[in-house]
Amino acid sequence: MxxxxxxxxxxxxxxxxxxxxxxxxxxxxxxDNLNTEQIRWHMTNEYIQDKFQNEELKSISSKKLIFDDKDKSGATHVLEFYQNMLRVRSEQGGHVPLVIGIRSGSFKVRDDLIIIKMINDKNQTSEMHLINVSKRNSD
CATH class of the missing domain: 1.20.5 (Single alpha-helices involved in coiled-coils or other helix-helix interfaces)
Incomplete structure (x- = not known):
C-alpha cells in the first residue's frame, strides 16, 4: 500500500x-503577444497630431522640425530624432520622449503633409502622417 x-x-x-x-x-x-506597442504608437500619433497640426513649420531637416506656436507667443517647439528616440522639446529647455528604441528615423514634408518614418531596434519600419493645418490655411 x-x-x-x-x-x-x-x-x-x-x-x-x-x-x-x-x-x-x-x-x-x-x-510579445500584447498590443502595447500598437497602443503606444497610436497614442503618440494622436499626441503629435494634436500638438503640431496648427503650429507653423519654421525649419525643416531630415532629423528635426521646428514649429512656431500657433498663437505667435514666440514659443517654439522642436520635434526631433535624438539618439535612439523621437522627442519633443522646447527651445527654452526640457524634452518629452515620444518613441524610444529607434535605430533610425527621418522627416519628409510634402505640401501640408509631414511624414515621420522610423525603423526600430527590431528592424520594423513604420510611418506616421501629420497634417499641418496651419500650412493649409496659409496657402
Missing amino acids: MLSESLIALLVTVLVMMVLQQTLKVIKHVP
Whole structure:
C-alpha cells in the first residue's frame, strides 16, 4: 500500500511540474503577444497630431522640425530624432520622449503633409502622417 501511494504521489508531482513548465513558457511570451506597442504608437500619433497640426513649420531637416506656436507667443517647439528616440522639446529647455528604441528615423514634408518614418531596434519600419493645418490655411 505504501509503495503504491508513493508512486501515485510521484506521478501527480510529475504531472503538476509538467503543467507548471508549460504555463511558464506561455507566460514568458505574453508580452510579445500584447498590443502595447500598437497602443503606444497610436497614442503618440494622436499626441503629435494634436500638438503640431496648427503650429507653423519654421525649419525643416531630415532629423528635426521646428514649429512656431500657433498663437505667435514666440514659443517654439522642436520635434526631433535624438539618439535612439523621437522627442519633443522646447527651445527654452526640457524634452518629452515620444518613441524610444529607434535605430533610425527621418522627416519628409510634402505640401501640408509631414511624414515621420522610423525603423526600430527590431528592424520594423513604420510611418506616421501629420497634417499641418496651419500650412493649409496659409496657402
